[in-house]
Amino acid sequence: xxxTLILTSSTLLTLTILxxxxxxxxxxxxxxxxxxxxxNTVKTSFLxxxxxxxxxxxxxxxxxxxxxxxxxxMNFKIPISLKMDFYSLTFFPIALFVSxxxxxxxxxxxxxxxxxxxxxxxxxxxxxxxxILIIANNLFILFIGWEGVGIMSFLLISWWHGRAEANxxxxxxxxxxxxxxxxxxxxxxxxxxxxxxxxxQQLSSTHQIPTLPLLGLVLAATGKSAQFGLHPWLPAAxxxxxxxxxxxxSSTMVVAGIFLLIRTNPLFNNNQTILTLCLCLxxxxxxxxxxxxxxxxxxxxxxxxxxxxxxxxxMVAIGLNLPELxxxxxxxxxxxxxxxxxxxxxxxxxxxxxxxxxxMGGLQKMLPTTTSCLTIGNLALMGTPFLAGFYSKDxxxxxxxxxYLNSWAxxxxxxxxxxxxxxxxxxxxxxxxxxxxxxxxxxxxENNPAVINPITRLALGSIMAGxxxxxxxxxxxxPPTTMPLNIKITALLVTALGIILALELSKMAxxxxxxKQNPLHNFSTSLGYxxxxxxxxxxxxxxxxxxxxxxxxxxxxxxxxLGPEGLASSQLAATxxxxxxxxxxxxxxxxxxxxxxxxxxxxxx
Amino acid sequence: IPxxxxxxxxxxxxxxxxxxxxHSHLISSLLYLKKIILSLFIITTLTTLNTxxxxxxxxxxxxxxxxxxxxTINLTLLISISNTxxxxxxxxxxxxxx
Numbered sequence: 205x206x207x208t209l210i211l212t213s214s215t216l217l218t219l220t221i222l223x224x225x226x227x228x229x230x231x232x233x234x235x236x237x238x239x240x241x242x243x244n245t246v247k248t249s250f251l252x253x254x255x256x257x258x259x260x261x262x263x264x265x266x267x268x269x270x271x272x273x274x275x276x277x278m279n280f281k282i283p284i285s286l287k288m289d290f291y292s293l294t295f296f297p298i299a300l301f302v303s304x305x306x307x308x309x310x311x312x313x314x315x316x317x318x319x320x321x322x323x324x325x326x327x328x329x330x331x332x333x334x335x336i337l338i339i340a341n342n343l344f345i346l347f348i349g350w351e352g353v354g355i356m357s358f359l360l361i362s363w364w365h366g367r368a369e370a371n372x373x374x375x376x377x378x379x380x381x382x383x384x385x386x387x388x389x390x391x392x393x394x395x396x397x398x399x400x401x402x403x404x405q406q407l408s409s410t411h412q413i414p415t416l417p418l419l420g421l422v423l424a425a426t427g428k429s430a431q432f433g434l435h436p437w438l439p440a441a442x443x444x445x446x447x448x449x450x451x452x453x454s455s456t457m458v459v460a461g462i463f464l465l466i467r468t469n470p471l472f473n474n475n476q477t478i479l480t481l482c483l484c485l486x487x488x489x490x491x492x493x494x495x496x497x498x499x500x501x502x503x504x505x506x507x508x509x510x511x512x513x514x515x516x517x518x519m520v521a522i523g524l525n526l527p528e529l530x531x532x533x534x535x536x537x538x539x540x541x542x543x544x545x546x547x548x549x550x551x552x553x554x555x556x557x558x559x560x561x562x563x564m565g566g567l568q569k570m571l572p573t574t575t576s577c578l579t580i581g582n583l584a585l586m587g588t589p590f591l592a593g594f595y596s597k598d599x600x601x602x603x604x605x606x607x608y609l610n611s612w613a614x615x616x617x618x619x620x621x622x623x624x625x626x627x628x629x630x631x632x633x634x635x636x637x638x639x640x641x642x643x644x645x646x647x648x649x650e651n652n653p654a655v656i657n658p659i660t661r662l663a664l665g666s667i668m669a670g671x672x673x674x675x676x677x678x679x680x681x682x683p684p685t686t687m688p689l690n691i692k693i694t695a696l697l698v699t700a701l702g703i704i705l706a707l708e709l710s711k712m713a714x715x716x717x718x719x720k721q722n723p724l725h726n727f728s729t730s731l732g733y734x735x736x737x738x739x740x741x742x743x744x745x746x747x748x749x750x751x752x753x754x755x756x757x758x759x760x761x762x763x764x765x766l767g768p769e770g771l772a773s774s775q776l777a778a779t780x781x782x783x784x785x786x787x788x789x790x791x792x793x794x795x796x797x798x799x800x801x802x803x804x805x806x807x808x809x
Numbered sequence: 810i811p812x813x814x815x816x817x818x819x820x821x822x823x824x825x826x827x828x829x830x831x832h833s834h835l836i837s838s839l840l841y842l843k844k845i846i847l848s849l850f851i852i853t854t855l856t857t858l859n860t861x862x863x864x865x866x867x868x869x870x871x872x873x874x875x876x877x878x879x880x881t882i883n884l885t886l887l888i889s890i891s892n893t894x895x896x897x898x899x900x901x902x903x904x905x906x907x
Contacts, residue, residue: 791831798829 207259212267214255215288215339218296221249222332226325239314242324243307246331250300260293261676268341280400287341287404290678291466291531295338298535299456301665302542303331305658309546310447312654313553323363327451330356334456338463343392343402346464350388350428353457354381360452361444373440380437384427384461387420394420408470418478421468422485429461429515432489436735438512439496442504446549449504454511454541459534462518466527473525480610483523487613487620490516492732494623498630499728502559503548506631510585511541513620520617521600524607528680533596536670540584540592543662547578550655551635554648561631566640571650575636577663582628584666586699587621595670597621599683601695606684618698625702626709633710814852821848839883846876 225242228235259265267288274282307327314320330353337349354377362374394417395402425431430438441453452458465482472478490513497509514537521530552559554571568575580591587597601621604614650656690697727733764770784792827841854869 794829794831798826801825801829 207263207265208267211256211259211265211288211293212269214252214259215267215286215293215296216269218249218253218256218300219332219335219339221245221252222328222335225328226332237321237325239307239311239320239324242321242328243304243311246300246304246307246328250297250304253296253300256288257293257297260288260290264678266290266293280396282342282344282402284345285341285403286339286345288339291463292339294531294535294673294677295463296335298538298669299331299334299338302456302538302662303327303451305662306447306450306542306546308654309450309549309658310445312652313447313549314445323360323445326356326360326363327447330360330452330457334460337460341404343395343404346467347388347392350385350460350464353452353460354378354385354428357381357441357452357457360448361441363445363448364443367443369440370443373437373443376440377437380430380434381427383434384424387423387427388464389420391417391420391424404467407468408473413471413475415475415477418472418475419481421465421471422478422481425461425465425519426485427461428464429458429519430489430512431461431485431516431519432492433485435489435493435512436731436738439505439508439731442502442508446504446545446552449508450542450545450549453508454538454545456538458511458515459518459538462515462522462530462534465519465522466531469522469527479523479525481523482519483610483613486516486519486521486523487610487616488516489513490520490620491616491623492516494620494627495728496731497627498623499725500627501562503551503561503564503631503635504545504559506561506627507541507544507548510544510624510627513624514541514585516620517597517600517617520604520613523613524600524603524609526600526603526681528677529596529600529603532673532677533600535673536584536592536596536666539662539669540581540666543577543659543666544581544585546659546662547574547581550574550650550659551578554650555642555646558642561634563641563643564635565638565642566636567642568636570648573656574650574659577659578635579632580663581666582632586625586628586703587695588699589696590671592666592668592670595674598695602684602687602692605691605694606687618694621695622698622702622705625699626706629703629706630710633707813855817848817852817855821845821852824848836887839887842883843876843880846872846879850876 222245225237225245229237256267269286269288271284271286274284276282307324310324310327311320314323317323333349333352333356335349337346337353340346340349358374358378361377362370364370392402395407399406401407427434438453438458442449444452493509493512493516497506497513500506500509514533518530518533518537521527521533551564551567551571551574554574555564558564584591584593587593589598601617604617730736824841824844828838828845831838850869850872853865853872857865857869
């Protein structure tokens with residue numbers, strides 16, 4: 205029983221099963237894809253991917269596959285090498301499980317769409333490229349997956365491409381991802397130049413790597429995972445259909461940046477600058493996203509901002525030099541975030557397209573399953589003890605509290621945790637409880653198994669996954685073993701504070717009279733003024749700068765002003781001065797004669 | 810003593826300037842031209858009489874003779890100009906032939 209062989213073959217089998225719906229219709233004309241076949245394909249590959257994961261958990265087997273070598277240069281060969289280690293083998297079943305549930309949900313959600321098969325094909329392509337990214341051992345293969353998920357994100361966000369906001373959001377996503385790609389390509393170029401390789405195994409070097417290529421990596425993660433500087437695309441990406449938001453922008457694509465940092469962790473383990481940068485950037489994005497989520501009224505935007513906030517938390521974990529915790533948070537976060545998105549999709553469809561939580565209320569009696577799973581997901585998001593989010597989130601906050609770091613980052617993260625609790629409770633209470641604010645005639649029906657099964661499956665996952673994963677991961681770093689009581693329950697305290705605050709506010713809000721606008725509320729509602737500031741300021745300056753250089757400097761001044769036209773104009777000015785002397789009147793001549801005599805006489809003194 | 814000469818030289822320079830920078834009429838320039846010649850004459854007679862050199866006696870006399878020619882020719886030119894052009898103004902004297 206050669207376990208390694210079984211491991212590698214079953215992983216490759218998983219990928220091949222996923223490729224079948226794409227390749228088979230090309231080969232034979234009779235087999236057509238339907239949404240059900242694609243869903244079943246993903247389900248099969250999920251079941252197959254459980255095999256290598258169990259082998260790995262049983263015996264710690266890891267695999268490395270070299271498929272083919274692209275002889276790029278004489279001594280720089282790029283192999284297609286796939287690494288099946290703990291990260292990739294654990295993430296495969298999770299990603300496939302979540303995708304299976306989402307695809308099953310999408311058969312109900314997009315049932316009225318005429319191009320539903322194309323939609324499913326897009327989702328499948330996205331999944332394949334995401335898995336290529338995960339399994340890559342090579343920065344080149346990772347880059348293929350990276351670009352693939354970027355392209356599929358663009359195609360999927362602008363699925364309803366008749367809508368102008370959808371197109372704008374898709375372009376925004378691609379642009380921000382591209383800015384991050386610059387960093388990735390820079391780092392790859394530097395690595396190819398100095399280390400002559402793009403393999404992950406050969407990446408850790410004994411001497412200190414200069415900060416600049418690592419900054420490129422951080423830039424790539426900022427772009428892809430929507431950290432603070434390059435974040436506006438993530439809320440805007442909610443223009444896509446809900447299954448797209450669930451798959452891409454909650455579980456899989458946005459963790460690609462964090463995953464890159466996890467994979468290349470040996471490069472910057474000992475570079476304190478990069479670690480501090482990750483820490484502060486993550487803390488800032490967590491708090492910023494949580495602040496923006498406080499006053500959002502669109503249910504999908506709230507969930508998008510919470511994704512952004514959790515991504516910041518993952519970045520914080522990387523900044524603490526704990527990539528395993530970041531990966532754990534990625535895995536647990538996938539479950540409850542996808543479930544939150546699916547619940548919101550069910551609510552939106554059942555309310556006939558209403559996405560504003562101010563127009564929802566009292567849904568608990570009308571959509572019991574959905575709202576219960578919504579509550580479970582929200583509790584998991586807040587880090588309720590022993591649900592999925594607790595295992596990862598609490599560990600991160602414990603490590604934050606017990607390590608020697610920037611206290612500002614700590615403060616921001618704690619504040620963001622309490623804000624998480626606040627907006628989650630706000631969303632839950634406004635959606636489920638209280639008075640009913642929906643229009644009377646709504647097609648409310650959640651009895652379709654295509655809706656119930658995925659949501660309950662993911663609910664089960666978000667309850668159990670935390671415990672299951674933490675029981676089976678091999679420990680690499682020693683967790684902090686003792687800490688004072690108040691440090692230990694900081695996360696709980698802060699979350700409880702947020703919950704109490706939100707409940708009090710919601711009770712008060714029915715009798716409270718506040719001013720129409722106050723600056724803090726404006727800050728939160730307009731997303732921190734980031735979008736208009738950067739989108740207009742940056743672009744105007746870059747454009748005017750480039751206009752100055754390209755047209756004013758080159759065309760107008762070098763070619764015209766300082767060249768022939770300048771010569772002509774200076775000559776013209778001189779001659780205009782001198783023309784008055786040439787007027788032909790004797791008076792001018794006599795005047796110049798007098799002037800010259802005067803000058804001569806004066807010059808002799 | 811040069812102090813005497815300074816006065817005459819001053820008339821010379823001022824009349825010179827007056828020719829070159831004039832107001833409007835040509836006649837005034839001719840007047841000052843005459844004044845220049847007059848001051849030159851005075852200068853030459855004074856120097857010739859003070860330095861009793863016999864050769865330079867001729868100079869003032871010839872100046873006087875030639876001034877008569879000059880003044881007649883000037884006046885005829887003036888009449889001819891005012892006949893052919895509209896006015897007497899110097900501004901009209903233009904070398905350009907358009």
